[in-house]
Amino acid sequence: MQDSTNKFTKIRKHTFNKFKTAFKKTALTVFAVGAISFAADVSAHANTEKLTTVYYVYVDKQYIGTVTDRTTIDGLIDTKLKEAQSSNENLKLSLNSEVTYVPEQVFHASFETNNTEIAEEVMKEIKVHADASALIIDGNPVAYVQNSEEANEIIKKLKLKYVSEEELNAVEAIKASDNSTLPPLKENETRILDVELSKEVSIKTEKIEPAKILSVEDAVKLLEKGSLEEVKYKVKEGDVLGGIAHAHNLKVKQLLDLNAGLTEDSLLQIGQELNVTILKPFIHVIINKEYFTNEVIPFEKEVVENANMFKGDTKVKQEGKDGKRAATYRISVQNGQVITKEIVKEEILEQPVKHIVVKGTKVIPSRGEGSFIWPTVGGYVSSHVGYRWGRMHKGIDIARPSNRTIKAADNGVVVSAGYQGSFGNKIVIDHKNGYRTIYAHLSSISVSPGQVVSKGSKIGVMGSTGNSTGVHLHFELYKNGALQNPLNYIR
Known part of the structure; x- marks a missing residue:
C-alpha cells in the first residue's frame, strides 16, 4: 500500500x-x-x-x-x-x-x-472596476465620467461659460453649413466664428475604479482650475498681502484675483482665510470672432524746427484732421481675455491730415525760451495763487529751500531791482516774449536794471523784507500783462 x-x-x-x-x-x-x-x-x-x-x-x-x-x-x-x-x-x-x-x-x-x-x-x-469615459488631453486621461454623453456635455458646459446657448448653436450652424459666404456685418456688429478649446480633447472608454469617476460639475471645475481642492492660508499677526503672495509663489494681483472682494487697501484680519491656490487649467476656451466698425484714424503730429524763429515760439503750419475707415477685425478671446486682435479688411473712407507745427530754435540771452524753472533751490509752496485774508494773493510763496539762492526762471532783461513797499526787495524780469516774472521779499539783490540774465543764474537771496510773515520767496508770473498761475508753467 x-x-x-x-x-x-x-x-x-x-x-x-x-x-x-x-x-x-x-x-x-x-x-x-x-x-x-x-x-x-x-x-x-x-x-x-x-x-x-x-x-x-x-x-x-x-x-x-x-x-x-x-x-x-x-x-x-x-x-x-x-x-x-x-x-x-x-x-x-x-x-x-x-x-x-x-x-x-x-x-x-x-x-x-x-x-x-x-x-x-x-x-x-x-478589484471592482467600472466602464467609464476618459477625457484625454495631450495623451493623458485627466478626468473620468460615466459615459461619452457626459464627456460631451462637459465640453459643451465649458464653452457655455463664455457664450450663450443661442450663440453656440449659431456657431455650430455656420460650421455645418456648405455655404462659406456669410452676409456682411453691419456697423458695430460682432459675429462669433468659432468656439474652440485650446487643446484637443478626445474621449476613450476605459475601466477605472468607481471612486475616480467624477460628476459633470466636478469634471468641469477640474478642467477649468486644474484642481478640485483649494489651498487655504490663515492670516497671522504681521502678515501683509505682498508677503503672503511671495510665500506662495504668487503675484499680488494673482492673490487678489483668487479672493473676491480683496483689494490692496483691504485690512487683513488675524485668522482670516485666503485662497492661495495657483490655478493651472488643463484647458482654455477660445472664442474667435469678427467685428466691423467705422472708426477714426488719428492724425499724425510733426514738429518742424525753424532757426529763424525764437526758441519758445511756435506756429501751426497745417491743422491736423482725423481720417475715417471701415475696418473688420478678427479677435481671439481666451477665457474672456483678448489675446489677439488684427485687422483683416479695411477701407479708407477719408485720409487723415497731418498736424504740422513749426518750432523756433533761435536763442538770444535776453529772450526767454517760454519754459520756466523752479526759482529756488528746493522748497515747497506754502501759499498758492488766489484769495487770501480777504484779498487776492497774486503769486505763490515758496518756503524752506535747501539754500536761499534765488534764480532767474528764464532768460530775460531785468526791468527793476530794488526796495518797493510791501514787496520789500523786489526784482522784475522781462523775458521779451510776452512773459514777466516778479521776485519779492529778498534779503539781498544780485542784479541791476538793464542787466541780461540767463535761466538759472543767481539774482538774489531769499529773505523776509517788506510785508512778510517769514523767510520765503513771493513769485509772480504774467503773460501779456495777465496774471498766471506759475505752477502751470514751471517744468
Whole structure:
C-alpha cells in the first residue's frame, strides 16, 4: 500500500507540472485532458482509495492556491460586485481580473488546503472596476465620467461659460453649413466664428475604479482650475498681502484675483482665510470672432524746427484732421481675455491730415525760451495763487529751500531791482516774449536794471523784507500783462 501511495504522489506531481506548463501554452481544455489522464493513472494504481476534487485557483494566470470548494470564493466575488453595484447603480461594473479554476481529482487523505485563507488571498488581488469615459488631453486621461454623453456635455458646459446657448448653436450652424459666404456685418456688429478649446480633447472608454469617476460639475471645475481642492492660508499677526503672495509663489494681483472682494487697501484680519491656490487649467476656451466698425484714424503730429524763429515760439503750419475707415477685425478671446486682435479688411473712407507745427530754435540771452524753472533751490509752496485774508494773493510763496539762492526762471532783461513797499526787495524780469516774472521779499539783490540774465543764474537771496510773515520767496508770473498761475508753467 505504501509503494502504491508513493507511486501515486510521483504521478500526481508529474501530472501537476505537466498541467502548469500546459496552462501557459494552451486553453483550459488541455488541463481537462491532463486531469482525465491523471484519473486513469490513479485508477490503475490505487483504485481502492477514495478520490476527491480540488481546484487550482488562478487570478490573471497567476497561481494563488488550491481549494476543495470554489463556492466560498464565488460567493465573496458575487457579494463584492452586488455591494459595489448598489452604490453605483448607473455604472456597469466588472472585475478588474479574471479568476480561473482548474479541477483535479486527488486522494482526499493526501491533500490538505485552507479554503478560507485562499479565498482571502483572491479577494486581495481583485478589484471592482467600472466602464467609464476618459477625457484625454495631450495623451493623458485627466478626468473620468460615466459615459461619452457626459464627456460631451462637459465640453459643451465649458464653452457655455463664455457664450450663450443661442450663440453656440449659431456657431455650430455656420460650421455645418456648405455655404462659406456669410452676409456682411453691419456697423458695430460682432459675429462669433468659432468656439474652440485650446487643446484637443478626445474621449476613450476605459475601466477605472468607481471612486475616480467624477460628476459633470466636478469634471468641469477640474478642467477649468486644474484642481478640485483649494489651498487655504490663515492670516497671522504681521502678515501683509505682498508677503503672503511671495510665500506662495504668487503675484499680488494673482492673490487678489483668487479672493473676491480683496483689494490692496483691504485690512487683513488675524485668522482670516485666503485662497492661495495657483490655478493651472488643463484647458482654455477660445472664442474667435469678427467685428466691423467705422472708426477714426488719428492724425499724425510733426514738429518742424525753424532757426529763424525764437526758441519758445511756435506756429501751426497745417491743422491736423482725423481720417475715417471701415475696418473688420478678427479677435481671439481666451477665457474672456483678448489675446489677439488684427485687422483683416479695411477701407479708407477719408485720409487723415497731418498736424504740422513749426518750432523756433533761435536763442538770444535776453529772450526767454517760454519754459520756466523752479526759482529756488528746493522748497515747497506754502501759499498758492488766489484769495487770501480777504484779498487776492497774486503769486505763490515758496518756503524752506535747501539754500536761499534765488534764480532767474528764464532768460530775460531785468526791468527793476530794488526796495518797493510791501514787496520789500523786489526784482522784475522781462523775458521779451510776452512773459514777466516778479521776485519779492529778498534779503539781498544780485542784479541791476538793464542787466541780461540767463535761466538759472543767481539774482538774489531769499529773505523776509517788506510785508512778510517769514523767510520765503513771493513769485509772480504774467503773460501779456495777465496774471498766471506759475505752477502751470514751471517744468
